[in-house]
Amino acid sequence: MTTLASAIHLLAALFLLAAFAMLSQRRLANLITLYAWQGAILASCIALAAYATGSAHLYASALLNALLKILLVPALLRSLARRLDVQWDRESLVQIPTVMLIGLGLVIFAFNAALPIAVPGAAINHATVGIALAALLLSLLMMILRATALSQVIGFLALENSLIFAATSVTYGMPMVIEFGIALDVIVGIFILGVFFFHIREQFDSLNIDRIEGHHE
Amino acid sequence: MIAHLLVRQTIQILFVIAMAPLLAGWIRQCRAWLSNRSGAGLLQPYRELFKLLRKQPVVAEEASMLFVATPYVVFAAMVVAGAMIPMITTRLLLAGAADAVALAGVFTMARIFAALAAMDLGTAFGSMGARRTMLVGFLAEPALLMVLFTPALISGSTSLVVIVHDLARHGVILYPSMVFAAAAYVMVTLAENARLPVDNPDTHLELTMIHEALNLEYSGRYLALIEWSAAIKLLVYIGIGAALFLPWGITQGPGLAGLPMAYALLVAKLAAAGTGLAAIETLSAKLRLFRVPEFLGTAFLLAVLGLLVRYLFGH
Amino acid sequence: MNVSIGLPWGLILSALVLWSALAFASPFTVRFPRIAPFIFPLGAVGALCVATAGLLALHGPPVATISPLGLPGLPFHGRLDALSGFFLILFGLTTVAISLDLAGYRRHEHYPTAERIGAQYHILLASLTLVFVAADSYSFMIAWEAMALSSYLLVITDHLSGATRRAGFLYLLIEHVGALALLAAFAILIAQGPAGAPLSFTFTALHAAHPDAAVAGLVFILAFLGFGAKAGLIPLHVWLPQAHPVAPSPISALLSSVLLKVGIYGLLRVAFIILPTPAPWWGLTTLSIGLMTALLGALSSAVQNDMKRLLAYSSVENIGLITAGIGLALLFSAYGLKALATLALIAALYHCLNHAFFKGLLFLGTGSVLHATGERRLSRLGGLIHRMPQTALLMLIGTLAIAGVPPLNGFVSEWLTLQAFLKATALPRPYLAMGIPLGAALTALVAGLAGYVMVKFYGIVFLGRPRDAQRAQARESGRLERAGLGLLALLCLLAGVWPAGVIALIRPAAHLLSGANAMITTGDLGARVGVGHATYVPWVLWIALGAIALAAILILRVRAARGARRVPVWNCGHPLASARIQDTAEGFGQPIRDVFAAFLAMRRHRPAQDDRVPRYASTIEDRFWQGLYQPAARGFALLFAATATRQPRRIAISLLGVLMTLIGLLVLAP
């Protein structure tokens, strides 16, 4: 059990690390790869949890997430990026080191915020809640700082990753219906985004947000 | 009883109508004497009135009914005012019909009619005069009211009869408050009757005239009525003053016995007041028109002082 | 309370139904012109019903009724007591005249016709009735706002002109601010009840709430604001001189005669019936605000050059006098002098009635003048007495009545007010006893100014010669219009000669408010009215004046050999070159401008020496407008601009906002 716990903790740490990496990465292709990695960490984490509890539906959920986050979504994103040929995010107004510092602050805050959530018996929860919260705040920060629509979406997906992480590893999995629902939403969301992007492209001939925002007053 | 009241009332009305020109004449005479002139005599006003009454009046083509009706209205108002004041006796038919406030109201009505009539022909002088009379009027009204309030508060009622009754009962004592009131009243009287220093009754100086501007267009019997009611107005004001500030010798009893004495006293009071008025008019110079508000403001101030003094001494 | 549908309620309901039907029918007068002539006369019938109901309600116990409508647990309550009765009479009688006058308007196409204003007008009448009979705060507020909205729509009847729209909006805005104050006042009283208990909105329940002194004071202030805004007390009066002139004249008449009184009604209802015994400062505030309003109104009306603005400001003045009387009553009852309070109340209510009559008369008259000449500027009018003699005569009655000269009705209420002021010496506080007679002096000054103003108004509009050539072709107004004018003139005379009759109408209301009989006697064929020994007998005055005038006429005419000879004007020998040499409205206002320069914000344009066309112009503005309203408007503009610039536009900023909120709340979380 303790080995399992430490393993889960390790994966959680990696998960957070991935979030940090995405925050710092500005090349779109690498961003998508990082997203895939995060998905992989998430999936394996869920698998471990499944093994720990031996509950069937967690295995299923692990499988689902693996399919979705490692294969499907990154593929979609890559094709989008190719067809809209965006490779680089523009220079964001805040320097990377500063961003890192802010992120660090957020992590500390998240851990403190999660402190009161202590459930007797389950030692892992406490830490994982903190990590999920931290990852969530980091991806929110990323959405704030990124200037092209596509990377904002990746931030959004990362945010959703951390939610799944919370859902599965904190509570040993929500009921299936939820997870299917979430998965469905993600897929539909991506498709809608795809539609959007092409229209945005033809209207603004760029995916830079300030251009998009310039229009309505 | 009613018969008695009726008799007193009739006598007083006739007295007011008859005596008014004499008073006017007396004042003129006094002024003449004070400025070392031999005047035209006491009866001059009567002669003027009869002459005017005999003449055929001319009325402007643009005149409306209002213009023609006004002299009668004003005359009636003045006579009624004179009929209501207990200057000889407190037992009058009309005494109950109006109190001090209503009396002021009657004067206002007469003034408004005069002003409207003056505007009827659309002459520059007429409307100018109307404007000025109304100005003097609404400035004098609060002062007059304050003056009336002092005795009213002493005797607890605005009814002239009650006031006279109450003041006379206490015999010959001088209320300090009444002194202020009297001073204010004299100033108001001067203003209301268009005497110096507010207005000069015997010039037609366009820039300054107030009263004269109103009746420039009148002639014949209309002019006579206007002049006559002006005289009556003066008498009435002096009568009110006499009743308020020198209420002695006014008969209270039901009988007719006291009347001759009372009339004699009243004539004496009128003569004295007339002399005083003449003196004031001789000694003071005409104020410029825009000084008039200050003049009346002073009167108002004095009246209020009287009021406050009354509170101070409690009587 | 006994619930019943007696005769009074029957009358009121039938009037409401009739009016609703008329309001519904009015728009169709376009398609069916045949029904147009009947709309307004039928409205007059409804008004008559309401007046009768009010008369019935005066005596006899208050009749309450509960309507099927309402919120759950809160049906609408109606209640007919002496106060409602009195105001219903005022409203009904005035409205009969106004409806008649409106019926006369049909022939002027671009004037208010049934088609254009019938709906709003009759809705307004219905809502007014409901305001007077509503007995719970909810239905009262509904009727109140319905009244405000319909009257607003009437004000902007001529909505093509920008000035009209601005005035209408200002009216509605101040109206609504007042309504919010009322809402707060009622809410406070309702919230006085225990937290758990079911709310009760009825006035009786609010009265039973018995708030402590501080709360009662707060409620009084709020109610005073709300009803003051309606009545046009300073500093909330600014809408009045703008809205009344732009409305069609009969509507101005309704606004001045009735709608302002609604504010008075509400003030009385709340201050005397709903709230507990007043504190002295209520009375003092009301009194001083009232007097200031009266003075400001009188001064401003004296310097106006537009005949309807002049009348509107004179309405401000009269409302001020009424309010002063109410303040006096509040003072008296604060010190337990109930009889004196009743006296002051009778004076105030009497003035309400008078003002309804003569102001209605004057505004209807201006309507006729407007038809005849199409001109509102005094500087263009004149000499109409020759063109429209009957209207001129009726207007003369109104003018004398409002100038407050005996023996007309305006004087009676002035007389009563002064008597009440004189009795203020009975107040136990010396500074009050000394100060308040000065209020009497102020009242007298205002009355004098009113005389001045009315001479200006009547003299310039009807006397002299037409100042403008093409205005000279005026025609006498129609029969129905004159009927409306005549009715109001008759009421003025009646209320002037027969005070006891009017006081009989007021007494129950005043008694209801103060809970005591007045020390006021009436007798001598019901014409004498006396306070203590001081008495005033109008009809005796009438007879005496008439007799003497008649005698003078008879004697002089009999003695006169020849009648008067008609000649051109003498004018000190100057021939009358043009009508322009007559005194103008500006000129007539000049003494006031000079004497009271301190009170008025005036801008003058004087001709320079080398002007080709020298012109003199002076504009008077309301000091409150510059000192209070414009700064407030600027302040709000700044606030709005600040808010607008703080709105997040960019997505990133908005997301940052979300993040910050999240972090902040997580920090706050217990």
Next chain:
Amino acid sequence: MSDVALAWMVLIPLAGAALLGALGSRQSGFSANVAVSLATLAGASFMTVRVVQDGSFSSLHHELFVDPLSVFLIDLVAFVSFTTSLFSRSYMRAEVRLGHLDPARLGTYHAMYQVFIFAMLLALTCNNIGVLWIAMEGATLSTALLISLYRTPASLGAAWKYFILCGVGIALALLGTIMVYFAAHSVLGGHRALLWTDLYSVKGRLDPAIMAIAFVFLIVGYGTKVGLVPLHAWLPDAHAEGPTPISAVLSGLLLSVALYAIVRFKALAEGALRTNWPGHLMIGFGLASVLIGAFSLSSQRDIKRLFAYSSVEHMGLATFAFGLGGPLATFAALLHMTAHALTKSSVFFTSGAVAQTAGTKDMDGITGLVDRDPALGWTLMASSLAIVGTPPFGIFASEFLILIAALHKAPWSVPLLLLALGVAFAVIVRRTQAMVFGAPGASQAPTPRTLFAPFAHLVLIVILGLAIPHLLAAWYTQAARLVGP
């Protein structure tokens, strides 16, 4: 068998969506849309009858349930979506004819419209906080497509903003939901830890620390959808740029449904915390929204943005009242939700028609409606008077009650509320007056349209103001007992 009726009612719009998608850009789509909405309305009324007969019930193994708090909202959704479909029938036809809209998109429009309705009905009827979340997400996605329907730069920008902000919000709400599950997990365990019916029974035993954090996430998350300040940035753009029928249902329904979710969770959180800290949170958000919403009104020139900010203000008012808690305040808040839904949708109908007739959304370009088109002008006047809370319209009633409740619970807030109400009145009425009266501007060819929907709504609002049906009042009272501490 009527248990199934509930499921049917929810499923009708979904089926309709498929049908309409199939119909695509055919003209029959308009009428079909109306028909589907009518069917939904019928189902809703059937369900209502059941509730009236024997109280709240649940079906499909407690997956769906109805109680007084949700039943009137369900009816509201069904009714407003029906009237809106009526309105959109004539309005969108005109849009197509005027060339504002590419007819090829009509299929998407109608389908997404029904999906949106389905999502809201699901959110209201589901007994499962997870499903509730999914439904809200579905509503977000469908409306994102609807807002971008015109494909103009502005509409795409607005839709993007909406998608990102509400997406983030919804994600936060999910975290909150997870935490609630986490808290209930140890008490109930497994699937039952997601069911309202079970959660309420144990709300006293949930871990307060977790519930506090959970409620923070939930109020920030769903609050973004309600448009609470400072999370409201998406709202004006979305309302202004989307098709008018969509603005109507967004303001009228979606905001209310999101608020409904917050209110349910508030009851839960207060039960767990045993303090009314959640209430205070809502009071804070509510007041901020009321004030900022009111103050932002005057700088708007676009007619639909103006009324969008008024929605911010009114939802703030409802939130404030829910935050006050207690039977009176909650009663008032529910009444306010209802009245606002009806009024605001009628306001958007009218202003949309106005913009279409005048050919511009810029209010400075719209004048003299009452002379050009009296019916339209007077309807606009009436609707805006109703929305600023003048009697006898329903919003006046709710605002009056809210004031009284505020005087009980938080007297200090009353001046602020009055200030905001006064400002809102001044700005909106001034704008409306300028549009309704005055000389008619450049006269556009009047487009044929039916004012039936706004009329119907106005009638209902007047009924709400003059005589609230006792059934409705009973529901409110029970709901208040349900929500209240």
